[in-house]
Amino acid sequence: MTDPSIGVVIATRNRADSLARTLRRLTELPERPPVLVVDNASTDHTRTMVSTLFPRVNLLPLPVNRGAIARNLGVEAIGTPSVAFSDDDSWWEPGALARAAELMRRHPRLGLIAARTCVGPRETPDPINTLLDTSPLGRAEDLPGPQVLGFLGCASVVRRSAFLDAGGFHPLLFFGAEETLLAYDLSARGWGVSYCPEITAHHHPDPSPRSGRGVRVRRNELLTCWLRRPLPLALRRTRALAAEARRDPVARRALREVLVALPAALRARRPLPPYVEEAARRVEGQHRGP
Numbered sequence: 244m245t246d247p248s249i250g251v252v253i254a255t256r257n258r259a260d261s262l263a264r265t266l267r268r269l270t271e272l273p274e275r276p277p278v279l280v281v282d283n284a285s286t287d288h289t290r291t292m293v294s295t296l297f298p299r300v301n302l303l304p305l306p307v308n309r310g311a312i313a314r315n316l317g318v319e320a321i322g323t324p325s326v327a328f329s330d331d332d333s334w335w336e337p338g339a340l341a342r343a344a345e346l347m348r349r350h351p352r353l354g355l356i357a358a359r360t361c362v363g364p365r366e367t368p369d370p371i372n373t374l375l376d377t378s379p380l381g382r383a384e385d386l387p388g389p390q391v392l393g394f395l396g397c398a399s400v401v402r403r404s405a406f407l408d409a410g411g412f413h414p415l416l417f418f419g420a421e422e423t424l425l426a427y428d429l430s431a432r433g434w435g436v437s438y439c440p441e442i443t444a445h446h447h448p449d450p451s452p453r454s455g456r457g458v459r460v461r462r463n464e465l466l467t468c469w470l471r472r473p474l475p476l477a478l479r480r481t482r483a484l485a486a487e488a489r490r491d492p493v494a495r496r497a498l499r500e501v502l503v504a505l506p507a508a509l510r511a512r513r514p515l516p517p518y519v520e521e522a523a524r525r526v527e528g529q530h531r532g533p
Contacts, residue, residue, distance in 0.1 A: 354434025
C-alpha cells in the first residue's frame with residue numbers, strides 16, 4: 244500500500260541507465276512511496292524509459308535545465324507532507340522512509356533529516372556521517388538527533404511546509420554544495436535540521452569524475468558566504484580565492500563565476516540571525532579541526 248505521508252523526488256538529467264536502477268530500488272520499497280522524477284531537459288532516452296518501464300512513476304519534464312530548482316518544483320508538485328530526495332544514483336533502505344515519516348510526526352519542529360549514507364557496492368560509510376554525528380551543535384530536546392548545518396542532498400528528507408517556508412534550494416547556486424544554504428535558511432526560520440543515523444540512504448555514484456564539479460563547489464561556497472555570512476568574512480574569502488586563482492585554473496574559473504553572480508547575490512543578501520551565525524562558526528571550527 245502506498246504511504247501518502249512521504250514521497251520521493253528525483254532531479255535528473257541525461258542519466259537514464261543509472262536512473263532506471265534507482266527507480267527499480269525505489270519502486271520495490273515496502274512503503275510504496277509515490278515517486279516523482281523531475282527531468283532537467285534530458286536529451287537521452289530518460290523520458291521514454293520512465294514512461295515505458297515505470298508507468299506508476301510520475302514524470303515532470305522541464306523544457307530547460309533548472310539545476311537544483313528541479314527539486315523545488317518536485318516538492319511543490321508531489322504534495323506529500325514529507326519528501327525524501329534521491330539522486331539518479333541513490334535510493335533508500337527498505338523501511339527508512341517509514342521511520343523518517345514517523346520522526347516528522349513525532350517532532351513538529353523537525354524540518355530536515357540528514358540520513359546516514361552508505362557509498363558504493365561495499366556500502367562504505369560516507370565520511371560525512373562522522374562529521375554530522377559529532378556535530379558541535381549538540382542535541383535539542385525537541386529534535387531526534389544532533390543539530391547540523393549540512394547534509395547530502397541525495398540523503399535527506401524534508402518537511403514540505405518547512406522546505407517551502409525556507410524557499411527551497413536557492414536559484415543562484417544551480418547545483419553543487421547547495422545544501423549548506425538551505426540548512427542555514429531552515430535554521431534561520433526556526434526549523435530543526437537533524438542527523439538521524441537510523442535513517443539510511445545508499446549512494447552508488449559513477450566513479451568517473453563529473454566535469455566542472457570542483458568549480459561549481461568553490462563558486463557556491465563563496466556565493467553562500469556573500470548571501471548569508473558577515474561581509475568581512477565574505478571579503479576575506481574572496482581575497483583568498485583570488486590569491487589561489489593566480490596559480491590554480493579551477494579557482495580562477497570559480498572566481499570569475501562568483502564575480503558574474505555577485506550583483507545578484509548582493510541583491511538577495513539576507514544575513515543570518517546571530518544565533519545561526521554563531522552555529523555556523525562552530526561548525527566551521529569542527530571542519531578545520533584543532
